[in-house]
Amino acid sequence: DTGVGKSSIVCRFVQDHFDHNISPTIGASFMTKTVPCGNELHKFLIWDTAGQERFHSLAPMYYRGSAAAVIVYDITKQQSLSELSRALLELRCHVSSWLIVAFRSSVCLLSYFLDVPLKDAKEYAESIGAIVVETSAKNAINIEELFQGISK
Numbered sequence: 524d525t526g527v528g529k530s531s532i533v534c535r536f537v538q539d540h541f542d543h544n545i546s547p548t549i550g551a552s553f554m555t556k557t558v559p560c561g562n563e564l565h566k567f568l569i570w571d572t573a574g575q576e577r578f579h580s581l582a583p584m585y586y587r588g589s590a591a592a593v594i595v596y597d598i599t600k601q602q603s604l605s606e607l608s609r610a611l612l613e614l615r616c617h618v619s620s621w622l623i624v625a626f627r628s629s630v631c632l633l634s635y636f637l638d639v640p641l642k643d644a645k646e647y648a649e650s651i652g653a654i655v656v657e658t659s660a661k662n663a664i665n666i667e668e669l670f671q672g673i674s675k
């Protein structure tokens with residue numbers, strides 16, 4: 524959904540920066556970052572899609588060919604947790620079958636506040652073979668861990 528903090532997570536990861544006045548994404552934005560993982564270097568090519576309703580039809584263009592999907596929700600809004608099922612269905616409709624396998628093992632559900640019990644999110648994630656990482660882009664909490672999780 525819009526305003527749940529997708530761009531802020533990418534910005535913290537790639538530039539180690541947080542902007543309180545960050546603008547909503549128009550269409551999509553693209554960033555890269557290379558990180559060490561064991562003896563290897565992993566290069567992330569990250570498409571940050573726009574959450575606003577008017578851009579929803581564009582998102583599938585960016586799912587294609589992806590090795591992992593990160594679904595972000597705001598844990599102060601129970602509704603945004605329910606939105607996850609819709610997001611997952613949409614991803615499954617637009618990815619090829621090999622991608623669904625990668626997606627199922629590597630999708631991460633993120634949150635940065637505390638009103639939707641993390642327990643609910645974790646149970647839901649487990650039921651779809653996903654992992655949950657609770658993050659704060661503002662305070663730089665668990666952002667590196669999230670991307671390390673994807674690398675692994």
Ligand SMILES: Nc1nc2c(ncn2[C@@H]2O[C@H](COP(=O)(O)OP(=O)(O)OP(=O)(O)O)[C@@H](O)[C@H]2O)c(=O)[nH]1
Nearest residue numbers: 525526527528529530531543547548574659660661
């Ligand atoms: N307190 C706090 N605010 C955050 C955090 N992450 C993002 N925000 C704020 O939430 C608002 C929306 O953040 P964005 O990163 O633009 O959200 P988005 O999901 O990319 O939104 P769209 O581009 O419209 O899809 C901004 O005002 C951010 O400053 C966080 O970890 N903590």
